[in-house]
Amino acid sequence: MALTGHARVAGVMGWPVGHSRSPRLHGFWLERHGIDGAYVPLPVPPERFAEAVRGLLAAGFAGANVTVPHKQAAFACCDVVEDSARRAGAVNTLVFRDGLIHGSNTDGWGFLESVREQAPGWEAAAGPAAVLGAGGAARAVATALLEAGAPRVVLCNRTAARAEVLARDLEAAGTGRIAVAADPPAALRGAALLVNTTSLGMAGQPPLELDLAPLPEGAVVADIVYVPLETPLLRSARARGLRAVDGLGMLLHQARPGFRDWFGVLPVVDAALRAHVAADIPLR
Numbered sequence: 001m002a003l004t005g006h007a008r009v010a011g012v013m014g015w016p017v018g019h020s021r022s023p024r025l026h027g028f029w030l031e032r033h034g035i036d037g038a039y040v041p042l043p044v045p046p047e048r049f050a051e052a053v054r055g056l057l058a059a060g061f062a063g064a065n066v067t068v069p070h071k072q073a074a075f076a077c078c079d080v081v082e083d084s085a086r087r088a089g090a091v092n093t094l095v096f097r098d099g100l101i102h103g104s105n106t107d108g109w110g111f112l113e114s115v116r117e118q119a120p121g122w123e124a125a126a127g128p129a130a131v132l133g134a135g136g137a138a139r140a141v142a143t144a145l146l147e148a149g150a151p152r153v154v155l156c157n158r159t160a161a162r163a164e165v166l167a168r169d170l171e172a173a174g175t176g177r178i179a180v181a182a183d184p185p186a187a188l189r190g191a192a193l194l195v196n197t198t199s200l201g202m203a204g205q206p207p208l209e210l211d212l213a214p215l216p217e218g219a220v221v222a223d224i225v226y227v228p229l230e231t232p233l234l235r236s237a238r239a240r241g242l243r244a245v246d247g248l249g250m251l252l253h254q255a256r257p258g259f260r261d262w263f264g265v266l267p268v269v270d271a272a273l274r275a276h277v278a279a280d281i282p283l284r
């Protein structure tokens with residue numbers, strides 16, 4: 001739809017940002033809802049991030065998504081930080097309201113929504129979760145699982161010290177349900193959900209070599225990697241008869257609250273959206 005002088009504008013700040021699927025995703029919703037608005041890529045180098053955020057605010061943007069490597073810098077430059085962002089220590093969604101920069105983090109929520117969508121009937125409270133990795137994505141996923149009532153979250157990371165630090169941080173939030181496993185088999189034993197938050201399995205990276213045998217029958221396996229759509233981990237989960245949740249779902253769901261705040265419509269994730277975004281991503 002052609003823009004008018006009243007168009008609402010948002011975008012995604014990243015460095016680099018050329019690989020981001022967010023413009024394609026938000027563009028689909030803008031078109032579907034006939035909204036007078038635009039969502040654009042915003043390549044911003046790290047040293048100019050704070051200046052760029054203030055510039056977008058000054059230029060009348062409605063807000064922006066924030067991706068690698070800016071999520072922590074975004075946290076630092078907000079006037080108002082929502083609980084979701086404080087818990088994650090990072091911001092992925094900026095909303096400019098009444099001249100103030102509001103920051104939230106929808107990654108953990110998007111992850112849970114994606115698992116609920118792709119593994120119907122799954123509930124966090126039903127059993128322990130094993131989380132591989134200890135970076136920003138692991139923090140968002142583990143926090144969301146604990147909040148949703150997971151009885152136990154077991155972290156496992158190549159660099160064990162990083163998992164210990166993350167576990168201590170999450171303990172400090174008073175959850176008391178977080179543990180660190182020495183190796184993947186120990187993490188997987190008895191887990192109702194396994195989540196890969198590492199970059200392993202991503203195009204250009206080595207696959208995640210993992211024996212899924214210790215997982216119980218009926219476990220759900222989720223990957224937050226979405227390029228390719230079907231990672232080796234998800235393929236071996238399906239081969240074992242386990243339910244597999246891909247990373248594209250998390251990308252699609254985390255985008256919903258920002259779109260609502262900038263453009264005034266809470267959009268849905270459905271097959272047409274998924275097909276539109278997936279058309280730009282290799283299957284294997």
Ligand code: ATR
Pocket residue numbers: 132133134135136137138157158159160162197198199200206
């Ligand atoms: P993000 O913030 O996106 O989660 P990150 O902080 O760079 O990214 O974390 C990447 C995760 O992938 C880490 O848990 C990392 O393990 P280390 O903490 O040991 O670095 C994990 N990772 C990356 N490459 C890996 C590899 N080749 N083998 C095992 N784990 C790997």
